[in-house]
Amino acid sequence: MNERLLQFIWQFQYFNKQRLTTSQGESLQILKPGAWNHHQGPDFSEATIRIGDTTWVGNIEIHILSSDWYKHRHAGDKHYANIILHVVWEEDTPVYDANGYPFPCFVLQQQVPKHLLQRYAQMMESHVTLPCHSFLPALPELSWIAWKERLAAERLERRSERALALYRQSNGHWEEVFWWMLSANFGIHVNANLFQSVAQSLPLTLIARHRNRLDQLEALLLGQANLLSASYTDIHAVLLQKEHVFLTKKYGLQPVNCQPAFLRMRPAAFPTVRLAQLAMLISHSGHLFSQVKELEHLATARKLFTVTAGDYWNDHYRFDHLTVCRPKQLGIKMIENILINTVIPVLFACGSYEKEERYKDKAVQWLSQLPPEQNKLTENWKQLHVPNESALDSQALIELTNHYCTHKRCLDCAVGNSILKS
Numbered sequence: 001m002n003e004r005l006l007q008f009i010w011q012f013q014y015f016n017k018q019r020l021t022t023s024q025g026e027s028l029q030i031l032k033p034g035a036w037n038h039h040q041g042p043d044f045s046e047a048t049i050r051i052g053d054t055t056w057v058g059n060i061e062i063h064i065l066s067s068d069w070y071k072h073r074h075a076g077d078k079h080y081a082n083i084i085l086h087v088v089w090e091e092d093t094p095v096y097d098a099n100g101y102p103f104p105c106f107v108l109q110q111q112v113p114k115h116l117l118q119r120y121a122q123m124m125e126s127h128v129t130l131p132c133h134s135f136l137p138a139l140p141e142l143s144w145i146a147w148k149e150r151l152a153a154e155r156l157e158r159r160s161e162r163a164l165a166l167y168r169q170s171n172g173h174w175e176e177v178f179w180w181m182l183s184a185n186f187g188i189h190v191n192a193n194l195f196q197s198v199a200q201s202l203p204l205t206l207i208a209r210h211r212n213r214l215d216q217l218e219a220l221l222l223g224q225a226n227l228l229s230a231s232y233t234d235i236h237a238v239l240l241q242k243e244h245v246f247l248t249k250k251y252g253l254q255p256v257n258c259q260p261a262f263l264r265m266r267p268a269a270f271p272t273v274r275l276a277q278l279a280m281l282i283s284h285s286g287h288l289f290s291q292v293k294e295l296e297h298l299a300t301a302r303k304l305f306t307v308t309a310g311d312y313w314n315d316h317y318r319f320d321h322l323t324v325c326r327p328k329q330l331g332i333k334m335i336e337n338i339l340i341n342t343v344i345p346v347l348f349a350c351g352s353y354e355k356e357e358r359y360k361d362k363a364v365q366w367l368s369q370l371p372p373e374q375n376k377l378t379e380n381w382k383q384l385h386v387p388n389e390s391a392l393d394s395q396a397l398i399e400l401t402n403h404y405c406t407h408k409r410c411l412d413c414a415v416g417n418s419i420l421k422s
Contacts, residue, residue, distance in 0.1 A: 001089050005120060006062050006108065007043055008411040010087055011036050014421055015111040023091050023105040026052045034060050041079040049085055051104055058084035066091040066105060116420050123410050123419070129380060130405050135419045136384040144386065147414040151396035152367060156348045158399070163349035178289035178346050179204055185342040186274045190261045194271070195278075197256040198224045206251060207282060214310055217279035219243035226255050227272055230319075236312040237319040267317040273328050276309035281330075292343055293350070293359060298366045301343060305335045336370055340391050368392040377401050 009015055013033055020028040027050075034047030042059035049056050059082050063069060066088045074080040076098065086095055086103040095103045123131040132138060139147065163177055170176040180199045187195030201224050210216040222228050223244030232238055247253065260271040267273070284307060285291060295301050309328035317323055344363045351359030370391035372378065378388045381397050388394050400413070410416030 001064055001117075003062060003064055004411060006064065006087070006089060007036065008420075009108065009112055009116070010044065010060070010062055012417070012421065014113070014116055015108060016113075017111075020106070020111075022051060022085075023107050024102065026104070028085075028104075028106060031055070042083060047084065051085075056084040058082040060085050060087055062087045064089045065093075066095050067093045069095045069103075119419055120410070123416065124408060129377075129401065130384070131408055131410060132405075132415055132419055133384055136415070137386050138415045138418050138422075141387075143414065143418070148393055148396035148400075150414075151399045152364070152392045154403075155395050155399035156345060156363065156367075157352075158403075159345040160349035160352055163346050164353060167349070167353065173204075174346070174350055175287060175289045176204055178292070178342070179207075181342045181346055182288070182338065183278065185338050186278045187271065188269060188274075188337075190265065191271050191274070194225060194256060194258045194260055195274070197258060198275075201253065201256055208286065210247075211283055211286060214279060214283050215239060216243050216247065217282055218276055218310065220247060220253075221275040221279050222272065223248065224253065224255050225260055225271060225275060226258070227260060227275070227319075229255075232319045234312075234316075234320050262318075267323075268328070268331070270317050272316075272318050273309060273313060276313045277307055277328060277330050280307045280309055281305065289346065289350075292347060298339075298369050301339060301366065302335055305330060305338055336391070339366065339370060340373070340395070364392070367395060373398075 010033055013030065017030065020030070022028050029050040030047075031050060032046070032048035034044030037043060037045050043062045044060040047058065047060045059080075061069070061074065061080060061083050063072070063086070065071075066086065068088075069075065069086065070093075081098070083097075083103060086105045088105060088107055089109050091105055091107050095105065097103055119135070122134075126133075130136070137144065163181065166177045166180055167174065170180075180196050183199035184192040184196035187193070198221060202220055207217070207220070210220065219228070219240040222240060228237070228241045228244050232241070262270055281288075285304065288304075291304065292301065295304070307330050313328045315323055315325045344367055347359050348363040351357060351361075351363065368390050372388045372390055373394035374388075375394075378394050378397050380401075382388050386397070388397060400415075403409070404413045404416075410420075
């Protein structure tokens with residue numbers, strides 16, 4: 001038994017409420033269990049109970065053992081002066097108020113259904129990723145839809161925090177935030193930090209001056225990413241090196257203190273290719289985030305990010321390595337990845353900060369229209385008959401796994417609640 005489980009049982013009244021009595025033998029009726037208090041003070045506030053013929057309004061404190069009242073030093077604490085009922089799992093000692101009168105005490109141990117305790121123990125003792133796997137799907141379809149919508153909103157709020165932190169770092173410039181996060185997204189996981197550092201070393205005001213020169217954009221991005229420091233024979237590579245040397249002197253640039261990674265990576269995702277695609281995107285689109293905010297349809301957003309790297313990259317993945325001719329167009333999956341992991345979170349963060357509900361609504365709408373992400377995590381849920389039909393679903397399931405299941409927050413989860421009360 002733990003105190004959080006007791007709070008859960010009291011909050012939802014998951015116990016036998018027939019012919020209740022206090023440990024002092026007086027009849028007890030729970031008219032209102034109170035509001036769970038997440039801050040300092042009693043566990044539940046504004047509760048209403050009837051003891052004997054008297055109705056009481058006040059606070060409820062919950063402990064495993066009644067002696068925890070003294071162990072937690074509540075005696076004499078003004079925050080606990082208005083306790084009308086002490087709810088415990090086991091009463092091992094009487095507890096008295098400041099005037100020496102015993103607190104009314106209610107013992108839960110014999111009132112809680114055994115199946116609830118057994119199911120909770122089973123989930124807490126599980127060693128698999130999804131502790132409730134043997135009970136799934138657990139929720140009816142409509143309840144799953146509502147729960148996933150809430151989880152997706154939680155994930156958007158969580159991811160907005162990063163965008164808002166960057167917004168403060170950029171001195172209130174959403175275009176700059178979008179540029180930084182978009183660049184990190186182009187680097188995927190392995191080169192994300194490098195790509196963001198490159199973007200932060202190249203302010204948008206600087207980038208804007210060279211939008212009409214693709215070779216200079218490539219020189220800036222590849223040079224800042226330490227991809228132009230070797231000795232090359234390709235004419236294009238030599239040209240970019242010269243441009244980067246010139247631009248470095250002109251703007252006083254310093255390449256980032258990080259080396260790009262190529263190991264165990266598909267050639268199409270090489271940092272050289274991704275930065276060349278990013279350069280082409282910049283050359284085609286000014287004020288990208290302003291455009292995103294005004295777009296109405298997801299299809300238009302997809303089109304905005306459909307770019308192909310410059311001609312040199314048709315038969316190259318790296319400098320000085322000729323390959324079969326294949327234009328390096330940004331793939332559909334990568335575009336969807338950018339929409340899910342950059343466009344939608346920044347749009348949602350901007351809507352939250354500026355109190356523009358239309359941006360937030362559009363972010364959620366686009367998330368529901370995008371196809372679901374497919375990975376090992378979402379496959380686990382699918383095998384347990386939990387649908388994954390859109391990016392909203394997959395983002396919700398990622399949030400559920402990473403921030404509920406992994407930490408065994410079953411008491412805070414709609415699925416866990418359903419399993420325990422059924």
